[in-house]
Amino acid sequence: MDISEIGKFALLDRLNSGFETKQQSTIKAFDDAAVVAAASNKTKQICSAVFLEGIHFNLVYTPMKHLGYKVVTYAVSKIVAMNAVPQQILVSAGVSSRFSVQDIESFYEGIRAACSEYSVDLVENNLTASLTGMTISVTAVGEASENSLCYRSGAKVHDLLCLSGSIGAAYMGLQVLERERRIFETNHVQPKLEGYDYVLQKQLRPQARLDMLKTFEEHGIKPSSMTDIADGLASDILHICKQSNAGVRIYLDKIPIAVETFAVCEEMNFDAVTAALNGGDDFELLFTLPVTDYETIKSLSDFEIIGYITDSSQGAYLVTPEGNELKIKAQGWTFVTE
């Protein structure tokens, strides 16, 4: 069905009706602005992100439902990276005439699944026309008491650098999808995606590590700094170093990479460490803990210690098993020519 047949406001009504309120702090949704309660001694976290077709996602191999799920995961993960509980999201989508009502509904089905998974409420929702493809903006709102918040700026010399799970898989999932797309476009051979479940799942349906908030609470752990792996370990650790005015040593052989990811890397002749460093989209938590926490955490299997914080004068380096030090560089940013 064409969107023009049903009309913007009727379509929005239909899309909004499938969302149930889960958070007590949600006071009003779908007005000029959303209203959330603000309890005493609490703080609100707000993050916002834009996703553009052709830059951040390719609809040739990304099902609309997975896209909806993933954009919510992205925003929720940023709130979790503050050690805060995500509670509400706001969505705006720009869509061109290429998209049907069914496409948009699939997209919102994914958003609904994510809202349910993360217990967040959709409180604002807008649609707009677009000249070219799809544009998505997601804003997430979270809550935390001020003293539980973790900024990127709190890392101290000697702190342990930790990671909540394996990385690089989402990037290799993308490489598989891109390879199959190219093969399909040149030879019209149907994509062969069997056997790549792990990396494809990590790319198409990543999870925000909301469960880690509980782990921290249960063990009385408070990271001195934290961020999530959105741009890749290299860029993300450099954010912590810069904002904490610190250096870092990461042990190359401690970076957690899943065997499934290694297998795909080997098959595609791709360096697994490069995938882990520059890949991004893993949504694992990267955080630092005071070295005095070592006794508490040494037996925990929820995360890995991958290095330690140094003085800023010592720079940011990767340490190879042979003891060589490789400078960590942020990924470049490439502009696309119109």
Next chain:
Amino acid sequence: MDISEIGKFALLDRLNSGFETKQQSTIKAFDDAAVVAAASNKTKQICSAVFLEGIHFNLVYTPMKHLGYKVVTYAVSKIVAMNAVPQQILVSAGVSSRFSVQDIESFYEGIRAACSEYSVDLVENNLTASLTGMTISVTAVGEASENSLCYRSGAKVHDLLCLSGSIGAAYMGLQVLERERRIFETNHVQPKLEGYDYVLQKQLRPQARLDMLKTFEEHGIKPSSMTDIADGLASDILHICKQSNAGVRIYLDKIPIAVETFAVCEEMNFDAVTAALNGGDDFELLFTLPVTDYETIKSLSDFEIIGYITDSSQGAYLVTPEGNELKIKAQGWTFVTE
């Protein structure tokens, strides 16, 4: 200067450095998420909007600085329309290689001017590559005590319908700019914009009516419902009617239209009431007051009474000076073909 020369993060540092914190509730900016304080008995309002080049703005005649100012005005106006005080904004911009560092800096100059005008803090800022043109997402955060909030859903039968200022000017400013663009593109004649200051100002540098919050407070007025004129009086009053389950009568000759707007309409052979009804972008406040407030407000010059709320069964109509009733219809939504 090319953006690739300076790099994303260096450019963001440069852009962010010009913003000073003005709000006590701003706790942390430019981390994974922004952090705002949440005082007791207060509520937070959050609104988010996306602006796409070619759909929402045309850079042929919109200076980057004005664009920056206007997108902040849009988001701030939505918070004001909740009868809440705007305090923070978050910005994301997608830009293609067509844009220089200077372009982006001009855009942020406009954002900075708006932040200063409205006393809001920029707390998150992101840049991303774009395949086609410019994409902007702005999120605004406001604060109000719960009992001072005005929703779209509170209008009651017999309430007076009020408007904070004249409308239709922004739309006629757009018509002038579009006409001059067409003339320039066909005949290469330089745009003639003298004498159109009023309507051009309303289109290119509109103001959010933050001052009205003070007016309401000073006179002890609390609107029973409120929204802002973003889509045009017709669409916006229908939002109030629908969400309040009410009807409305608007007196055609009471709709405030500036003499400058009438003059441009006459010159361009355009119906001024149509401009006022469907124009949008005026950012005036449309609100309802209990009829018992009439004694308090009758001598105030800050806004006009343009009609009254009826039972929903009576529908939404415009009343002409001759007493004829014209059904109010929302503007259609047209999709653009890729």
